[in-house]
Amino acid sequence: MPTNNKIMKSIFDWFNRRFKKWYQPDAMMVKLLQSLTMTEEREISCDDVYAVLDQFTEAVLRGENVLLLMPLVRQHLDMCPDCRAEYEALLGMLQPAAYLAGATNL
Amino acid sequence: MSKRDNKTWMKDLRAGATQRDMALADLHALLLRALPQGISTWLSPENPEFESLIEDAAQETLLRALDGLDSFEGRSQFTTWAYKIAVRVALNELRRRRWRDVSLDGLEDAAADDSAPRQFASSDLPPESVIERADLLRLVQQILAEELTERQRAAMNAIHVQGVPMEEVARRMGTNRNALYKLMHDARLRLKKRLEREGLEPQELLDMFSRE
Numbered sequence: 001m002p003t004n005n006k007i008m009k010s011i012f013d014w015f016n017r018r019f020k021k022w023y024q025p026d027a028m029m030v031k032l033l034q035s036l037t038m039t040e041e042r043e044i045s046c047d048d049v050y051a052v053l054d055q056f057t058e059a060v061l062r063g064e065n066v067l068l069l070m071p072l073v074r075q076h077l078d079m080c081p082d083c084r085a086e087y088e089a090l091l092g093m094l095q096p097a098a099y100l101a102g103a104t105n106l
Numbered sequence: 107m108s109k110r111d112n113k114t115w116m117k118d119l120r121a122g123a124t125q126r127d128m129a130l131a132d133l134h135a136l137l138l139r140a141l142p143q144g145i146s147t148w149l150s151p152e153n154p155e156f157e158s159l160i161e162d163a164a165q166e167t168l169l170r171a172l173d174g175l176d177s178f179e180g181r182s183q184f185t186t187w188a189y190k191i192a193v194r195v196a197l198n199e200l201r202r203r204r205w206r207d208v209s210l211d212g213l214e215d216a217a218a219d220d221s222a223p224r225q226f227a228s229s230d231l232p233p234e235s236v237i238e239r240a241d242l243l244r245l246v247q248q249i250l251a252e253e254l255t256e257r258q259r260a261a262m263n264a265i266h267v268q269g270v271p272m273e274e275v276a277r278r279m280g281t282n283r284n285a286l287y288k289l290m291h292d293a294r295l296r297l298k299k300r301l302e303r304e305g306l307e308p309q310e311l312l313d314m315f316s317r318e
Contacts, residue, residue, distance in 0.1 A: 025243055025315050029250065031266035032294075033315075036301070036308035039294040046272070047284045054182035054190045080287060081265070082197075082272040085148070089193040093144035094186060 038079060044072045049083050057090045107132045115184040119175060130168055136185055137164040137192050144189070145196050155203070163196035170195070198273055205274045210264055239314060245304070246311060253300050258293040261286060 025033075049056075056073050059066050067074050077084045110118065110129070118129035141160050142151060149156055171188045178187050254262070261279065264270040276286040301308060 025246070027267045028263050029246060030312065030315070032250070032262060032297070033246075033308045033312050035266070036294055036298050037312070039291070039298050041295065043291050045284045046287050050190070050194070052181075054186040057190075058182050058186055080272065082201075082283060085197055085271075086190075086193050088147070089144040089197060090186070090190055092147070093140040093189045093193065 035079065038075070040075060042072070043079065044076050046076075046080060046083055049073055049076045049080070050086075053083075053087060053090060057087060057094060060091065061095055107135060110184070112178075112180050112184045116175065116178070119172065130172075133171070133185075133188060134164055134168060137167055137188070140189060141192050141196060144193055145200065148197065148200055159196060159199060163192055163199060166195045167192040201271045201273050202277075205270060208270075210268065210270060210275075210278060242311070242314065246301075246306070249297065249300055249304065253297050254293055258289060261290060262293070265290075 052070065052073060056066060056070055059069060077087055110132075115129065115133075118125050120126070121129075138160060141163060142156070145159075149159065167188060170191050174191070178184065250259070257279070261275055264275045265272060272283045272286055276283045279286065281289075298308065301311075
C-alpha cells in the first residue's frame with residue numbers, strides 16, 4: 001500500500017505535468033529570450049558579413065583580436081546560424097586543424 | 107601548379123583564353139582539394155552525393171568568381187575570397203537538399219501576413235510587485251503576442267525551434283536572407299525595448315524560468 005508521501009508525490013507529479021505550460025516557457029520563448037540577451041541596437045546584415053568574411057577569417061587564423069577589430073562581425077556570427085556555418089566552413093578550408101568540432105547546424 | 111599572388115591571379119584570370127584557362131584549372135584544383143575539408147562536417151565524404159556536390163560547387167564557384175572579379179578588393183588572399191564563394195554555394199545547395207522535402211507548417215501562409223500584432227488591453231498586466239512566475243510567463247507571452255507580427259513569429263519559430271536555416275526560411279517566405287535578418291533584428295529590438303519598458307530583463311527572465 002502506498003504511503004501518504006508517495007500519494008502526495010504522484011499528485012504533485014500529475015499536477016506538474018498537467019500545468020507545466022502555465023509556468024514553464026516553451027522552446028521558442030527560451031530561444032528568443034536568449035537571443036535578446038545578445039541583441040544590440042546596431043547590428044550588421046548578412047551581406048555586410050559576407051563582404052568581409054574572407055578578411056575576418058584570415059584575421060582569426062593570424063591570431064588577431066577580432067573582437068576588437070571587427071566586433072560587429074563577431075556579434076553577427078553569434079546571432080546568425082547561416083553565416084556562422086559559412087565562417088566555420090571557410091575556416092575548415094583554410095586550416096583543417098582549426099576546424100571546430102561542433103559545427104553549426106545547417 | 108604555379109604559385110600566384112593576388113596580382114597574378116587577377117592578371118591571369120583577365121588574360122586571353124590559354125592563360126585564363128590555366129588559372130581556372132589551378133583554381134579548380136585548389137577548390138577540389140579544400141572544399142571537402144570545409145563541408146565534411148555537414149556532409150560525410152562517404153555520402154554518395156559528396157563528390158558531385160563538391161564538383162558542382164567548384165564549377166559554380168569558378169563562374170561566380172570570374173563574374174565577380176571586379177568586386178575583389180585585395181583585402182584577403184584571392185584564394186580565400188574564392189573559397190568564400192565556394193562555401194556559400196556548397197552550403198546553400200546542402201541546405202536546399204536537406205530541407206526541400208520538409209514541410210514547414212504556416213511559414214508560407216505567414217509570409218504574406220505582416221499585419222499588426224494582436225492587441226491586448228494593457229489593464230490586464232498585473233502589477234510588478236505581485237508577479238509570480240506563472241503571471242510573469244503570461245505577461246511575456248502577452249508581450250510576444252502584442253509585439254510580434256505573424257510573419258516574425260513564424261520565422262522565429264522555424265529558425266529557433268525547428269532549426270531551419272535562415273536561407274531556407276527566407277526562400278519560403280519569398281524574401282532573402284539579408285532582409286530576413288533585418289526583419290528578425292527589428293523584432294528582437296522591439297521586444298527588448300518593450301521588456302525594458304515593463305522593467306523586465308531577458309537574462310533575469312531566463313534565470314527565473316530555469317529555476318526548478
